[in-house]
Amino acid sequence: MCGIVGYIGNNDASEVLLDGLRRLEYRGYDSAGVAVIDGKKVEVRRSVGKLVNLEKKIHGHPVKGHIGIGHTRWATHGRPSEENAHPHVEAGVAVVHNGIIENYLALKEELKKQGAVFKSETDTEILAHLISRQMKAGKGFEDSVREVLKQVKGSYAIVVISADEPDKIIGARMECPLVVGLGDGEGFIASDIPAILSHTKKMIFLDDGEIVTITKNEIDIKTIDGKEVRKAPKEIDWSPVMAEKGGYRHFMLKEIFEQARAVTDTFRGRISEDTGNIMLDGFELADKDLKAIERIYLIACGTSWHASLVGKFLIEEFTRTPTEVDLGSEFRYRNPLADKTTLVVAVSQSGETLDTMAAIKEAKRKGAKVISICNVIESSIARESNNVIYTHAGPEIGVASTKAFTTQLTALYLLALNLGIKLGGIKADMAKELIQELVRLPKKIETILSHEPEIEAIAKKYFHFRDFLYLGRGINYPVALEGALKLKEISYIHAEGYPAGEMKHGPIALIDEDMPVVILAPKDATYPKMLGNMEEVKARGGKIIAIVSEGDSEAAKKADEAIIIPTASHHLSPILLTVPLQLLAYHIAVLKGTDVDQPRNLAKSVTVE
Secondary structure, eight states, X not given: OOEXXXXXXXXXXXXXXXXXXXXXXXXXXXXXXXXXXXXXXXXXXXXXXXXXXXXXXXXXXXXXXXXXXXXXXXXXXXXXSTXXXXXXEETTEEEEEESOBTTHHHHXXXXXXXXXXXXXXXXXXXXXXXXXXXXHTTOXXXXXXXXXXXXXXXXXXXXXXXXXXXXXXXXXXXXXXXEEXXXXXXXXXXXXXXXXXXXXXXXXXOXXXXXXXXXXXXXXXXXXXXXXXXXXXXXXXXXXXXXXXXXXXXXXXXXXXXXXXXXXXXXXXXXOTTTOOBOOTTOOOOHHXXXXXXEEEEEEOHHHHHHHHHHHHHXXXXXXOOEEEEEHHXXXXXXXOOOTTEEEEEEESSSOOHHHXXXXXXXXXXXXXXXXXXXXXXXXXXXXXXXXXXOOOOOOOSSSOSHHHHHHHHHHHHHHHHHHHHTTSSOHHHHHHHHHHHHHHHHHHHHHHTTHHHHHHHHHHHTTOSEEEEEEOGGGHHHHHXXXXXXXXXXXXXXXXXXXXXXXXXXXXXXXXXXXXXXXXXXXXXXXXXXXXXXXXXXXXXXXXXXXXXXXXXXXXXXSEEXXXXXXXXXXXXXXXXXXXXXXXXXXXXXXXXXXXXXXXXXXXXXXX
C-alpha cells in the first residue's frame, strides 16, 4: 500500500510531487523518491525514512522540470533502502509501482541472461528494464508499456515517464487504484484522491486493464488490447480531511473496507493454485530443522494474541504439532520450556511491542528458532527474528486493529499450510483445495461489507445497552474475544468474550433482557451446540445478535437479529466472522459519540511495560 503521484504542466514538478506525497505519506513511509525530466534526461532523488528526508535532499539539490513522478513506499520486495526506493530508472525510463509482480523472478532471470544489470531487490525494477528494451527495439512509448504489461502477472498501479518522449505520462492499473486529475493545461495521476485534490476536483478513475496517456492538454484511455475507452470526469466534493480518509468518516471504517484488498496482498505471490505450494519468502527452514520441531509457541499481545489463538487451531490441525499460545507479557516471567526443538512465532502488527520483543529474546536465549509475523518492514521484532513473514496490510492509522487482525489470520493460515505441506500432514490435492478457499475469500469479504447498512441498523437498536456477551466455539471462540475487545476499545461498553461451552459455568447468571448476546453460529461441526446455546439465552430473556451462514434459516429464526455471511471452510470462517463484528462495534461507537480512531487511554503500539 504505497503512494503514487505524477504531474505534467507548467509548474515546478518537484514541488507538486512533494505536496502530493505529503498527502499520501500515511500510505507508506519507509522511503520516498521523485523522478523529473530535465530537458532530455531523468533526474532522480530518493531517500530512506520519512518524507522530510526527501524534502531536505531536493531542497539541497533541486531538480528542475515540468513533468515528473513520485512515490512513497511501504516495502514488499526488498528492504527499505535508497536503492530499493522508487522511482526505478533504466535508460531514461522511470517507473513507480504499487502492487506485486508475481512472475518477476522469472522475468528477472530472463533479463539477466540478456545482460541486464539490476541495482535493487525490487520487483518494480524489471518494469523499467522491460519498457526501455521495447523502446530500444523501435516501439513507441505507449506500445512499449502495453507490450510489457501483457507479460506481467500480478497486481499493479504503475506510472511511467520517458526522456525520449518527455511530453507525456503513462499510467496503468490492475487491481490497484489509480486516479487521473484534469487541470487547466496540466494533468495529474495518483494512487489516491488526496494527492491531487488541492490542484483539481475533476477526476477519472481507471478500471482494471486500462492504460492512460496524459499530456498537458488531453488524456487518452485504452485497454491493454488497444481499444478506446471513453470516460467522463467526476467532480469530487470532498474536504481535505475527508480526502485523507478516502471519503470515509473515520480511518477505522476505511481500514475495515480495505480488508479484501489487504487479505489479497497478504497471500498474493505466495500461493500456487496449480501445484498447491506455499512460498513464504520469510520462512524457509530446512526439512531437517522442521522435523526436529517438537513444540510451537505463538507469542503475542492484545488483538495479535486473539489471532494467535486461531493460529493454534490451524497449526495443530495441519501439522499435529503441540502448539501453545502465550502472552508476551507472561512468557518470559515463567521460565518457559523452550530449546532447540522449539519454534516460536511472534505476532505483532507494529513489530515494536515491547513485551513480545522481550519474550522472543528469552526464547532465542534458550535456543529456540524464532520467526515473526509483522506488518512493519524492518521493525525491531522483524530484525530480532530468524525469519519474518510480512502481512502487507499497509499502514493502519486507527488505533483499534482491523485489517491488521485479518491479515495476521491470513498469514497464520499460510504458515500452517506451509508447515503442514512440508511435514506431510497435507497432501497436494488437499493443499490445492485449501488454497482455492483462500483465493475465494476476498470476494466473500466484499459481500459482507456490502451489508453495512443492515449492520448499522442493528447498532441503532443496541447502542444504549451497557453490557454485551460474545459467544463462539472451537476455532471461532477467539473471534468472540476479538469482537468483545473491539466494542470495549472504541465504545467503552463493557463486553466479554467467552467459549460458548463455558456459558453455563458462570456467564449465564448475567443473561437477562438487558444483556445482548452476540453468537457466532456458522454452519460447522459445532453448529448444533450453538443452537443449544441460543435456546438457553432465549429462555432467560436475552437478546440475540447471531452471525449465521448463508441459507441457514434455523439459527436466524432463533435470533432477534441475524447477520448473514457467505459459507466458507471452517479454517477461514474466523476472518469472515470478524468483519461484521468490526462494523457492529464501529457503528455502536459512532452512535455513542466516542473518538473512534483514537480511543481514550490507548496507543497504537505498546512500547513500554
